[in-house]
Amino acid sequence: MCLAVPGKISAIEGRNGTVDYGGGLTRKAALDLVPDAVVGDYVLVHAGYAITRIDQDEAEETLKLIREMGHPDAGG
Amino acid sequence: MPAAESFRDPELARALVGRIRALAGRLGRPTAFMEVCGTHTVAIARSGLEGLLPEGLRLVSGPGCPVCVTPQGEIERAVAAAALPGVALVTFGDMLRVPARGGSLETARSAGGDVRMAYSPREALEMARAEPGRQFIFVGVGFETTIPAFAATVLEARGSGVGNFSVLPGFRLVPPALAAVLASGPALDGFILPGHVSAILGTEPYEVIPASGRAAVVAGFEPLDLLLGVEMLLAQLAEGRPRVEIAYRRAVRPEGNPQARRLTELVFEPADAVWRGIGTLPASGLAFRSEFRDFDAAARFGLPTPEVPEPDGCRCGEVLTGHVTPRDCPLFGNVCTPEDPVGPCMVSSEGCCAARYRYGPEGASAGRSGR
Ligand code: SF4
Numbered sequence: 434m435c436l437a438v439p440g441k442i443s444a445i446e447g448r449n450g451t452v453d454y455g456g457g458l459t460r461k462a463a464l465d466l467v468p469d470a471v472v473g474d475y476v477l478v479h480a481g482y483a484i485t486r487i488d489q490d491e492a493e494e495t496l497k498l499i500r501e502m503g504h505p506d507a508g509g
Numbered sequence: 510m511p512a513a514e515s516f517r518d519p520e521l522a523r524a525l526v527g528r529i530r531a532l533a534g535r536l537g538r539p540t541a542f543m544e545v546c547g548t549h550t551v552a553i554a555r556s557g558l559e560g561l562l563p564e565g566l567r568l569v570s571g572p573g574c575p576v577c578v579t580p581q582g583e584i585e586r587a588v589a590a591a592a593l594p595g596v597a598l599v600t601f602g603d604m605l606r607v608p609a610r611g612g613s614l615e616t617a618r619s620a621g622g623d624v625r626m627a628y629s630p631r632e633a634l635e636m637a638r639a640e641p642g643r644q645f646i647f648v649g650v651g652f653e654t655t656i657p658a659f660a661a662t663v664l665e666a667r668g669s670g671v672g673n674f675s676v677l678p679g680f681r682l683v684p685p686a687l688a689a690v691l692a693s694g695p696a697l698d699g700f701i702l703p704g705h706v707s708a709i710l711g712t713e714p715y716e717v718i719p720a721s722g723r724a725a726v727v728a729g730f731e732p733l734d735l736l737l738g739v740e741m742l743l744a745q746l747a748e749g750r751p752r753v754e755i756a757y758r759r760a761v762r763p764e765g766n767p768q769a770r771r772l773t774e775l776v777f778e779p780a781d782a783v784w785r786g787i788g789t790l791p792a793s794g795l796a797f798r799s800e801f802r803d804f805d806a807a808a809r810f811g812l813p814t815p816e817v818p819e820p821d822g823c824r825c826g827e828v829l830t831g832h833v834t835p836r837d838c839p840l841f842g843n844v845c846t847p848e849d850p851v852g853p854c855m856v857s858s859e860g861c862c863a864a865r866y867r868y869g870p871e872g873a874s875a876g877r878s879g880r
Contacts, residue, residue: 434575434603434859435548435654435705438731439513441871463631466662466769477708477760480601480651480658481629484769485760492759496515499733502523502740 437477439487449502452478516731522561525736530563532743539565541696542724542742543831545687546703547574547859552730554868562739569695570827570861572686573703575650576603577853577860578784581817583679584609587648590677590812591622597640599633600624600648607856608819614648630662630676637666637674646806649676654705656680656795657769657772660776663804664759675806681782684714685793689784691721693833697722699742701735704757710764712753719751727756752877785853786825828861835862842866 440452450470452462460484462478462501467486474485520804533540544550550570553559559568559769584607591598591614599613605615605626618624623643627633630647639791641832649659659676666674683706690697692819700718707715707727716726724745728738738756745751775798781795797805806812823845825836834855835841845851854862 434601434651434856435546435573435703437654437705437708452603461628462752463658463661464729465772466657466766467567467769477705479705480655481631482658482661484654485762485766488759492515495756495758496521496733499521499525500735502528503521 435479437479437484439475439477442470442472442474442476442483445470450476450483452476452483513731515653516733518733522732522736525733525740526561528740529566529736529743532740532747533566535747536743538742539567539655540746541567541831542570542699542701542739543690543695543697544568544571544701545571545683546706547577547857547861548705548730549701549703549728549735550574550861550864551859552862553735553832554642556732556735557622557868558732558735564738568701569697569831569834570828571690571783571831571863572600572787572863573652573702573706574854574857575652575655575657575681576607576687576770576857577825577829578681578786579604579650579679579853580783580785581609582783582815583677584613584816585611586807586812587614587618587677588612590646590806590810591617591648591809592678593622593644593810595642596644596646597623597625597636598648599627599636601628601650602626603696603857603859604648606648606744607743607853608850609858609859617828626718630659634662634671634674634697641673644673644675644691644808647674647676648679650679652681652683652702652703653709656777657709657766660772663776663801664772666695667801668805669714675804676811677806677812678777678797680777680795681784682779682795683710685790686787687715689787690830691717693832695828696825697723697831698746699726699751701738701742702727702753702763704734707755707757707765709766709769710763712763715753722749722751723800725753727753727757727761728754729760775783784829786819786823786829788826791850824852825862828854835865838862845866
């Protein structure tokens, strides 16, 4: 029940965002819980509300960390 | 963006599995981690992740399936609400099939009750606006991930003066359930903490876990997220330094989502709640604050919650607190199946018995052969 779906905010009107889930699928999501979100941000949407921003830099950092685990000698 | 696919990369998964094996070897003793969240249970079962883990490293399911822990009495209360004249009962799809004495919400619908499905409480608010002559009651279930959506919807309903929308509160909070698990003293070395509950809560409520000497890592839901979570748990144990860490940093901040918590606290206050299979846990649920009583469907329509005993033979309580696994239950897979569930852990698709049955090695075929 705690599934949340990632998407990109493509437009904002008042408290409503249009979220693009890729593959041509867009839906409205309420932005009440992420008041700082701006167009272009990625968010996780749960029960019709964006619940958190997805931080792209952190995503890259995590992947880099995992990559380095595979190559412990490569400067990790 | 690094799409979700990046977190499914098989080569990186192999690298992580290598690290996990090395760390487990260094520890040199059996370990057990509890994944608290039902969405994790399904992600783990579906990805076949357990097959990749070294022998002696076990994952145990926890109490984090909101549908599973909803007591039968609350289901019966919702069924009673659906029978009220002039009322439409709105629910998340997962609740439809949960059996109760006298039938499920699905049964109520086939009997002519106005039972509707929605993905968001906001959809129900829209329905209420569109049909002002009808009362719309949303069956409010969920953890910290879902609760802020209800709080925001209630605030919106009040702000715009919608008088025909209310909620049957059946919310549950994760930290008190974790405390109950810890107090029951299961043989656990660490916890894989729920990613989306933690996106709201942050990490502070989990400090009791390292205080008990156990490791704790907040994890996401893709295979790499889960493997990284396991790797970090093992590393904490190998270092002998249990603490609360985040393996899901792209979505979870240490401080959580303060705005979501603020809205929740405006509308709700903590209340004791019954967890199916576990019992009453203090301050583990939510009640409407007095200023918002009008939105409490139980109060508005005078709907009591009957006390219903647990079905005979079901070991859900022990399963949900990590003391036994589904296969330890004599009813698993023969008397109790997803088609004809006995206990709550088999009812929801996120219940650990249901997940084991669908995906696990001891599921479907093995279970039927009655081993
Ligand atoms: S298999 Fe069925 S009866 Fe046994 S613990 Fe799980 S839900 Fe309960």
